[in-house]
Amino acid sequence: MAERSLNIIAVGTLDTKLAEYLYLRSQILQANPSINVILIDAGRSETHHEAITISQPEVYRRSGDSRSLQSLPRGEVIKTMIKGAKSVISDFLNEGHLHGIVALGGSGGTSIAAATMRWLPLTLPKLIVSTVASGDTSSYIGESDITMMYSVVDIAGLNDVLRDVVGNAAAAIAGMAQRYASRDTTTLAGIKGGAKKKCIAITMFGVTTPAVTVARRRLEAVGFEVYVFHATGAGGRAMERLLREGRLNGVLDLTTTELADELVGGVFSAGGDRLTAAARYGVPQIVSVGALDMVNFGPKDTVPEKFRGRKLFEHNPSVTLMRTTPDECEELGRRLASRLLSYCTNPRGTEVWLPLKGISAIAVEGQAYYDKEADDALFNAIRKVLNGSDIAVKEVDADINDPAFAESVARRLVELIKE
Known part of the structure; x- marks a missing residue:
């Protein structure tokens, strides 16, 4: 040959x-x-x-x-x-x-x-x-x-x-x-969207890694290929691109923190197209609120002066987090829900899951970013916008990194894909 x-x-x-x-x-x-x-x-x-x-x-x-x-x-x-x-x-x-x-x-x-x-x-x-x-x-x-x-x-x-x-x-x-x-023909077919395994995207941040790890293993165990996207702006945009190219069969959007950076002006914004592609193309998806308790900046001395009095958390020498306020969380809830509602061509294939006991590893009771008022503002805004729509809102009495929560969302996404 x-x-x-x-x-x-x-x-x-x-x-x-x-x-x-x-x-x-x-x-x-x-x-x-x-x-x-x-x-x-x-x-x-x-x-x-x-x-x-x-x-x-x-x-x-x-x-x-x-x-x-x-x-x-x-x-x-x-x-x-x-x-x-x-x-x-x-x-x-x-x-x-x-x-x-x-x-x-x-x-x-x-x-x-x-x-x-x-x-x-x-x-x-x-x-x-x-x-x-x-x-x-x-x-x-x-x-x-x-x-x-x-x-x-x-x-x-x-x-x-x-x-x-x-x-x-x-x-x-x-x-x-x-x-x-x-590359062999099987790999090339996979690049063009014809892989034998169905492909699922999951969004992750350091503070949602435990949940993603449990969900990923569950999905891989039942035969899916899983692409994990780091929610750093570029990660969210890359996932949206693969969705537009028809290369993903489902989305477990656990970590929507890029919306907070888009709203407040952090360094990890994915832009206004975030949360649109899966909805627009009817790809089954479960969306959650992971890490919406934070806006991301670079080293601490790069945080804009107007935010210096806010609650800051040095995640590492290169990343400084800022806690979102109740007002910001209310607007984030509205944006998340409204964006899904505006773009959904298959609303019954989209669900929003709310972990009521904490939306990140540092937002649970006893941790630095625990703020019940802010979380309630976020949850209530989502409930209000999606009330009466065909997009289901599921509330779970657990934090986002609870293995039971991660197992549940993974199982439900498989059901949505089969349906």
Whole structure:
């Protein structure tokens, strides 16, 4: 049987970084001579070289923009070339001829590359060597699985340091592409949503880990594959994305703490689309209120001045928690329930479970964040919004980490999926 051909796209601004991309290409071929390197020029101006597969004029044409690039500000040029590059790359993707994508860049080149990579399927290898990779890369990566490698020096002329970094990146993307292409048909079917096992998502935080562990083991024992998402903003967005892609059969949304960060301004917000995808697509789900007792910030000295007088808890040196107030909890309850109610296409497939004795490990009686008034405000708001609807509200006289609570929600989710 003939060896499968590997295709790796290298996309970048070749009017400013042609030499660096040609070196990247040579290093990929050195790692594996059978790889087909598809070099896409997304620069402002046309560049000529025999190694370029998709020229800058073709990328520009595919953007559908008729304006002169030379007259546009830099930001508009980047948006235009992103649109064109996406259109070109989609052809290779739709034909099943893409096994990896790599790029080199400063902030502009990284913006183009990251935007073309974020919409590609999860687990397809994606790598960017970037001058901005040592800082906050969340705006580039989003909820995708892009790998970023710091270039150490600017990508502005080859030197010993950059050659070594680019050589490492070339070997990495070649190896990842080989691994991606060699997956057996069962694994590939699973990536496309056709896995034999049904897949369930669970949301988790450190303060809900005991509940998630019990529920996960229960679900795995009855044959489900379980994806656990850390509720750090990116985790919630990644879960919503997989739901939109049709890759999940059920959701045990125990930990909805990202809503608190969205409301108050913490660092782990998942945005306004949180809690919408499962409801919109009728995926069976059980939603709870795990860790809505807290808003998340970074190290203690990064907590905004206006919150310094609030009840703070140093979870670890990098994470500081702030207790939500009764007013905030009332609004969180309204938002959670209203969002479900607004988007649910199958309300009988959605249930909200309330652990009446505590919504996190530190919100039970005797712990730092125990606040009955705040919890009651949260519960009452949910009851009020969902009263009379087809979304059931189940109240359990236990805290969220009680094994009996975790077992019950897991069993009920299995029932909803079967129904």
